[in-house]
Amino acid sequence: MKYATSFAVIIIAGIGTILLTNTLYQNSFSANSIVDRFPQPPHKIARMRTLVNKKYEINNTGEYILSTPRKSDFRPVTLDANSSTEKQMNSKVYKGIHILATGRSGSSFLGKILANSERVFYLYEPGRLIDLYRPSNESAITKSTKQLQRYGHIINSLYHCRFENMEPYLNSMRQRVNYRQQLCDIQSLLGHPCDNDKDPSGISPKLYNTIETKLTGLHEQCENKEFIVIKSIRIFDILNLSQLFNDSEIDFKILHLIRDPRGMTLSKLKAWAPDVIKKMKAEDRSVFDVQDLPSDWYSGLDDWCKAWIKDASIGQQMVSKYMAVRYEDISMMPLMTTREIYDRLGLGEVSEHVVNWLNEHTKESRGDEYSVSRNSMLNAENWRRDMTYMLAKQIQDMENCGKFLDTFGYIKVKRPQDLTNSSLSLSGQKH
Incomplete structure (x- = not known):
């Protein structure tokens, strides 16, 4: 028993x-x-x-x-110079800021606001060089998953001040006949515009060297700065940057730039639709109408609105690692918004140099469609003057773009008079 x-x-x-x-x-x-x-x-x-x-x-x-x-759960660990544990112990923590933006959203202007800080090493569109100097049989970054992954690895390296992944693209510049253009491309990577009509002596002396010395120079400049800022319009999904949040060597933050899709669309038409501009001139028209928006732009615009809503939703869960800022708020209140950005990102006080730059570049419009010198107060809602009511309504009636306007506090037009009513701000309240 x-x-x-x-x-x-x-x-x-x-x-x-x-x-x-x-x-x-x-x-x-x-x-x-x-x-x-x-x-x-x-x-x-x-x-x-x-x-x-x-x-x-x-x-x-x-x-x-x-x-x-x-005891059996533990295994001996041997540290060497190449091990990730050793690197973590010996390397500094880089402070990375990524400007998540799309074309014609004011990203160059926002990038310059950060680039003018003495604490910032700024890279302007590194993906541009990749697209410009890619092999002829490869697609652009935005049209190829393979290229996007490659671009992700390059961005990761750049946030560690490593430029070796960029070397194939920088060295491929030597294949071009116009050496002056090569120097301009390097200079533009650092966010400095270059005039091809100027004598080479007008190009920054630090950059007027052989292509081989560029990598060393970029690395030294990068290491001497406290923050690394990259502006890119070639990444639309915030999750493509998720590896940077998991990198113990990078204190990584995202600055998400938002713009009214009505104003952004008008800016794209002016800059990217030369056939439309030519047709309008022939018809003696200056105001864009429904028929001027290319048919393939509709789905792309609505997809963009959907993606930006999703990215903002994910970003807001990151709390201190994410900040959304509207182009309209920067334009109408440049100094106040700049101070908010600097404070939120840990850049400290806005220096006198940055204040002077803002005063110089926000009072009057100079240059072409790609200029960063604008009368920013007027430019924020300039699209109202150059767009018909029907075109504005068509954009805001798209499923996702309508949600976008509501989500980020913009005002929808309800009648033609709304576009010409100067006392009505369609940007709504500061977001």
């Missing part, structure tokens, strides 16, 4: 162990499913998955706790 009782206890204990193991396995699977499906901030996902998959045991109060590690 004694043996029978002991045997029964063993059987019951065994069944209990099996049921408990199965329950823990199911809980782990369920938690992983929640991590994968619930929209968590990218920098938390890896840690959450790690915690979910840890081994658990039950303490005497019935709570799940992490199991005590055993």
Whole structure:
């Protein structure tokens, strides 16, 4: 009888162990499913998955706790110069800021606001050189997953002040006959416009060297600055930057630039639709109408509105790692908004140099469609003057662009008179 009782206890204990193991396995699977499906901030996902998959045991109060590690769980670690652990111990933490933007949204102007800080090393559109000097059989970044992944690796390197991944593109400049243009391309990477009509002596002396010395010069300049800022219009999905949030060597933040899709569309038409401009001139028209918007732009515009809403939704969960700023707020209140950006990103006080630059570049419009010198107060809603009511209505009636306007506080036009009513701001309240 004694043996029978002991045997029964063993059987019951065994069944209990099996049921408990199965329950823990199911809980782990369920938690992983929640991590994968619930929209968590990218920098938390890896840690959450790690915690979910840890081994658990039950303490005497019935709570799940992490199991005590055993000696067999540890393995000897050998540090060498190339190990990630050694790099983490010896390397500094870079402060990276990424301007997440799209074309004709005012990103060059915003980039210059940050670039004028003495604490910032600024890179203007590194993807432009990749697209410009890519092999003829490869697609542009925005049209190729492979190129986008490659661009992601390059951006990661640039936030570590490493330019070796850019070398194939920088060196390919030597294949061009116009050496002056090569220097201009390097200078534009650092956010400095270059006039091809000027004598080469007008180009920055630091950059007027052979192509081979550029990498060293860029690295030294980068290492001597506290912040690394990259402006790019070639990344539309904030999740494509998630690896940077998980990099222990980078204190990474995103500055998300928002612009009214009505104003952005008009800016794109003026800069990117020469056939439309030519047709309007032939018809003696200066105001853009519905028929002037290329048919393939409709779906692209609505997709962009959808993507920006999603990116903002994800970004807002990142709290201190994310800031959204509207182009209209920068334009109408440049100094106040600049101070808010500097404070939020940790750039400190806005220097007198930055204030002077703002005063010089926001009072009057100079240059072409790509100039960063504008009468910013007027430019914020200039589109109202050059767009018909029907075109404005067509844009705001798109499913996602309508949601975009509501989400970011813009005002929809309800009648033609709204466009000409100067007392009505269509930018709404500061977001």
